[in-house]
Amino acid sequence: MELPVNKHQMKRMQSYDAFIQAALQVIAEKGYMHTSIEDIATTAGYSKAAFYVHFKSKDDFLAAFTQNLIQEFIDRFLSSFILQEDWTASVRHGIRLFIELAERDQWCLIFFEFYQIALRDEEVRSKLQLHYANWARFLAELLDKISSRNGLRWQTDSHTIASLIMALLDGYNLQRNILSAPVDAQHIEEAVIRLLRAWVLPEASKEG
Amino acid sequence: MELPVNKHQMKRMQSYDAFIQAALQVIAEKGYMHTSIEDIATTAGYSKAAFYVHFKSKDDFLAAFTQNLIQEFIDRFLSSFILQEDWTASVRHGIRLFIELAERDQWCLIFFEFYQIALRDEEVRSKLQLHYANWARFLAELLDKISSRNGLRWQTDSHTIASLIMALLDGYNLQRNILSAPVDAQHIEEAVIRLLRAWVLPEASKEG
Amino acid sequence: MELPVNKHQMKRMQSYDAFIQAALQVIAEKGYMHTSIEDIATTAGYSKAAFYVHFKSKDDFLAAFTQNLIQEFIDRFLSSFILQEDWTASVRHGIRLFIELAERDQWCLIFFEFYQIALRDEEVRSKLQLHYANWARFLAELLDKISSRNGLRWQTDSHTIASLIMALLDGYNLQRNILSAPVDAQHIEEAVIRLLRAWVLPEASKEG
Amino acid sequence: MELPVNKHQMKRMQSYDAFIQAALQVIAEKGYMHTSIEDIATTAGYSKAAFYVHFKSKDDFLAAFTQNLIQEFIDRFLSSFILQEDWTASVRHGIRLFIELAERDQWCLIFFEFYQIALRDEEVRSKLQLHYANWARFLAELLDKISSRNGLRWQTDSHTIASLIMALLDGYNLQRNILSAPVDAQHIEEAVIRLLRAWVLPEASKEG
DNA sequence: TATGAATGAGGCTTCATTCAT
DNA sequence: GATGAATGAAGCCTCATTCAT
Numbered sequence: 001m002e003l004p005v006n007k008h009q010m011k012r013m014q015s016y017d018a019f020i021q022a023a024l025q026v027i028a029e030k031g032y033m034h035t036s037i038e039d040i041a042t043t044a045g046y047s048k049a050a051f052y053v054h055f056k057s058k059d060d061f062l063a064a065f066t067q068n069l070i071q072e073f074i075d076r077f078l079s080s081f082i083l084q085e086d087w088t089a090s091v092r093h094g095i096r097l098f099i100e101l102a103e104r105d106q107w108c109l110i111f112f113e114f115y116q117i118a119l120r121d122e123e124v125r126s127k128l129q130l131h132y133a134n135w136a137r138f139l140a141e142l143l144d145k146i147s148s149r150n151g152l153r154w155q156t157d158s159h160t161i162a163s164l165i166m167a168l169l170d171g172y173n174l175q176r177n178i179l180s181a182p183v184d185a186q187h188i189e190e191a192v193i194r195l196l197r198a199w200v201l202p203e204a205s206k207e208g
Numbered sequence: 209m210e211l212p213v214n215k216h217q218m219k220r221m222q223s224y225d226a227f228i229q230a231a232l233q234v235i236a237e238k239g240y241m242h243t244s245i246e247d248i249a250t251t252a253g254y255s256k257a258a259f260y261v262h263f264k265s266k267d268d269f270l271a272a273f274t275q276n277l278i279q280e281f282i283d284r285f286l287s288s289f290i291l292q293e294d295w296t297a298s299v300r301h302g303i304r305l306f307i308e309l310a311e312r313d314q315w316c317l318i319f320f321e322f323y324q325i326a327l328r329d330e331e332v333r334s335k336l337q338l339h340y341a342n343w344a345r346f347l348a349e350l351l352d353k354i355s356s357r358n359g360l361r362w363q364t365d366s367h368t369i370a371s372l373i374m375a376l377l378d379g380y381n382l383q384r385n386i387l388s389a390p391v392d393a394q395h396i397e398e399a400v401i402r403l404l405r406a407w408v409l410p411e412a413s414k415e416g
Numbered sequence: 417m418e419l420p421v422n423k424h425q426m427k428r429m430q431s432y433d434a435f436i437q438a439a440l441q442v443i444a445e446k447g448y449m450h451t452s453i454e455d456i457a458t459t460a461g462y463s464k465a466a467f468y469v470h471f472k473s474k475d476d477f478l479a480a481f482t483q484n485l486i487q488e489f490i491d492r493f494l495s496s497f498i499l500q501e502d503w504t505a506s507v508r509h510g511i512r513l514f515i516e517l518a519e520r521d522q523w524c525l526i527f528f529e530f531y532q533i534a535l536r537d538e539e540v541r542s543k544l545q546l547h548y549a550n551w552a553r554f555l556a557e558l559l560d561k562i563s564s565r566n567g568l569r570w571q572t573d574s575h576t577i578a579s580l581i582m583a584l585l586d587g588y589n590l591q592r593n594i595l596s597a598p599v600d601a602q603h604i605e606e607a608v609i610r611l612l613r614a615w616v617l618p619e620a621s622k623e624g
Numbered sequence: 625m626e627l628p629v630n631k632h633q634m635k636r637m638q639s640y641d642a643f644i645q646a647a648l649q650v651i652a653e654k655g656y657m658h659t660s661i662e663d664i665a666t667t668a669g670y671s672k673a674a675f676y677v678h679f680k681s682k683d684d685f686l687a688a689f690t691q692n693l694i695q696e697f698i699d700r701f702l703s704s705f706i707l708q709e710d711w712t713a714s715v716r717h718g719i720r721l722f723i724e725l726a727e728r729d730q731w732c733l734i735f736f737e738f739y740q741i742a743l744r745d746e747e748v749r750s751k752l753q754l755h756y757a758n759w760a761r762f763l764a765e766l767l768d769k770i771s772s773r774n775g776l777r778w779q780t781d782s783h784t785i786a787s788l789i790m791a792l793l794d795g796y797n798l799q800r801n802i803l804s805a806p807v808d809a810q811h812i813e814e815a816v817i818r819l820l821r822a823w824v825l826p827e828a829s830k831e832g
Numbered sequence: 833t834a835t836g837a838a839t840g841a842g843g844c845t846t847c848a849t850t851c852a853t
Numbered sequence: 854g855a856t857g858a859a860t861g862a863a864g865c866c867t868c869a870t871t872c873a874t
Binding site: 446447449450525528529531532534535536544545548572576579580582583584585586587588590591594595596597599603604606607610611613614615 | 654655657658733736737739740742743744752753756760780784787788790791792793794795796798799802803804807811812814815818819821822823
Binding site: 216219223254255256257258261 | 858
């Protein structure tokens, strides 16, 4: 991901990106399981053989693709998320953003499929686990920030709370996208806020 | 599922079951994506051709297998679940049972993979959706039972609450099994109970 | 083809015939190439295994079927054909009958397919060759009868003439059934009669 | 059918032709029905997978092969056929050429098998029908040429006569190749010429 | 860098046939 | 005589991958 310095490198980056973008599109449409290298190459506008100029094998590609996927998801989230004055507003804003991103371009489906792949693929697994850990840490830090700003104290450690909230969000995405249950997103926001309140030590509770 | 009355029927049932059980084992191990009919047949101790005596095609098998999977999961749950006097005990018992079942024999992994498959396979999708709806209904009825027994009133309709609890459980299973996050199951029980308390109308609250 | 003398033999004949008839129907519809034993058995109302009670193998069946086909074709022709006073009437009547039979129940198609099979199957070939020879002989005798009755003399030996007429008829059937050319049957009658006249020694010609 | 301009195109044409030629050989030997892609590929000296580089499926191949078969047959005929001064010589020459070509390399057998296939395969059928129509037209034009050159007039329209002659030739080929009847080719020539004479309007007859 | 040609391995499915009942 | 279960062999096709250009 260095900056290109000559024409060869420019070209290389162009086609590399074309493959990644094409894969994103095809995988969203047909699922990784049913996506062949031919599919990706054709969509990218290159030949199958060109694929192997960039990636040693399909597994190699998978790793690169996964990395890209994760990075882009985080980038998009962070570039849109703004901490609000009112902590409940922050929570609602964050949840909405998360769900919105997950749904755009079928990313959610792709992620769930990659969770699946992670089961059998060490490299994908470690990448996703890191990704997940990053989110958990980000959320835990957010909770700490909230608590210190609002003079709250969590009854349970913030990392555990973060994990549970992520579970709820993941489960919700699963329902929405795979099981197509029509529970409104607003209920999720409500539930998270109630959960957070329920974890606040009673005596310290003086909401911001 | 009639009882067999002659040797032919005996044999047929035996081999059918052998295929289903073999599939369960192989799919848990390698994932459906990487499971060939050869794998299943060999594991079952039969020839590939024998597979086609029972199933018209791999898709046909998938449908039968999914149905079986769902049915067995429910059967096992219901045959072990006992409503407790104390509603929190009921909730804890149910959650523990659910998680335990999901983990035994890698069922959880299989289910998540089938959610994935459901995305592209109409038949599997409809079966899983029905399965999900059944669980949601079961849970909602349980909540109603709890509320009437304990003189509680839910602030939100019980079906929505049921859906959110299931989201939490699904998300938790995802973490545990796919992302291998080590949050303890007990935190989930805690969270669910707190959530339920948070949804009880304050004035009616006189816990059983 | 003996008369049955006991129940076993009765049953045997019944199912045997059922297989032959079923085969006739299925083969006419899908072609021998695409007809499986399963197809025949199912259409006959028996199991695949029952097929092997009557026929040692598919090849064995093929021989029996071919024999039956030929026999029935001849039987039908001979039971309908009536020698006319006027020899041209005889010829026209015979040709019409032949074409009609060939078309009924797609027999023509079946015959052409069996010519094909004969290429690679010794047994079928010898049966069809015998069948063909019989027709040629029958026709030659007919020509002889005509010539003696009408005081004609064929310029070429009657067997050769018979062969050429059969070639014309076969070729015509090919066109009609496989190439679906719409030449009217009446032209064939015309052509045959003209051919015959052309072969009559001029001096002897005094038509009946 | 452009001339190849680079090595890739050279190679492609080479292998394509190898497949077609191999198919011609194998099909002549074993019949299309019993010819597998493996057979063709092995005979051509390539792998099965290479077959699919050129043909999307066996059906697709069938269409290409049929087209090639027809084209080559016509090309060979036209490149050898020379219109003679004497019309009977033309007829004899044409018939001999036709029979000779049909027999070389077992083409006749292949054609008859493809007539068979045409019954169940729309694409092959339409190609063969076109082929047949072309022959009929060619023959009819030839007849017209003959009549105008020799001041004859056909009693029946030339297209019908052409069809009947083709029927005779087809039927003759059938006999020769499939039923192995030993009638001499010369009888066919004789018969065709007599038929043609029989169709000439008496008054106009002043043979060339 | 990019490509067309080629392939080995493997997957799904069909089918003629056997055998115990 | 008739059947359901089971199979080995074979067929069609896909796909990740390599290689010469």
